[in-house]
Amino acid sequence: MPTTALDDGGPQETKRGILTKEDLVRTLRTTVELSHKDAGIVVESIFDQIARALHGGDKVEIRGFGSFRTRERRGRIARNPRTGARVDVPAKAIPFFTPGRHLKELLNPEL
Numbered sequence: 001m002p003t004t005a006l007d008d009g010g011p012q013e014t015k016r017g018i019l020t021k022e023d024l025v026r027t028l029r030t031t032v033e034l035s036h037k038d039a040g041i042v043v044e045s046i047f048d049q050i051a052r053a054l055h056g057g058d059k060v061e062i063r064g065f066g067s068f069r070t071r072e073r074r075g076r077i078a079r080n081p082r083t084g085a086r087v088d089v090p091a092k093a094i095p096f097f098t099p100g101r102h103l104k105e106l107l108n109p110e111l
Contacts, residue, residue, distance in 0.1 A: 021047075054095055064102035071096045 021043060029039040050068060053060050060068040075091040099107075 062100070064100050066097055066099040066103055068095060068097050070094065 024043050025036065025039045028034060028042060029036055032039070034042070050060050054068060054070050057070065070093040073092050073094050076089050078087045078089050079085065080087055
């Protein structure tokens with residue numbers, strides 16, 4: 001079964017090679033000995049705070065892991081592939097992640 005490294009130092013078993021929010025809740029629950037409900041609230045709160053900060057235009061930096069920020073994507077004219085009609089695609093903000101040094105070294109130990 002695929003594994004991924006987490007902050008507790010050991011590999012964490014995952015299903016299908018995908019680490020889900022439920023996996024994070026389960027790991028937090030056993031690491032800190034919280035109830036499943038409380039661990040879920042903690043994980044959800046972290047994601048909520050990251051989303052709120054990005055929505056407010058702030059940058060989120062998690063030392064060693066990476067940083068999140070938004071980038072502005074320009075508006076453009078596209079074409080509907082089925083009809084060929086022109087479609088106006090408005091400008092929008094998109095989330096962008098930059099991995100931190102520790103994460104890069106974890107993924108590429110030979111560098």
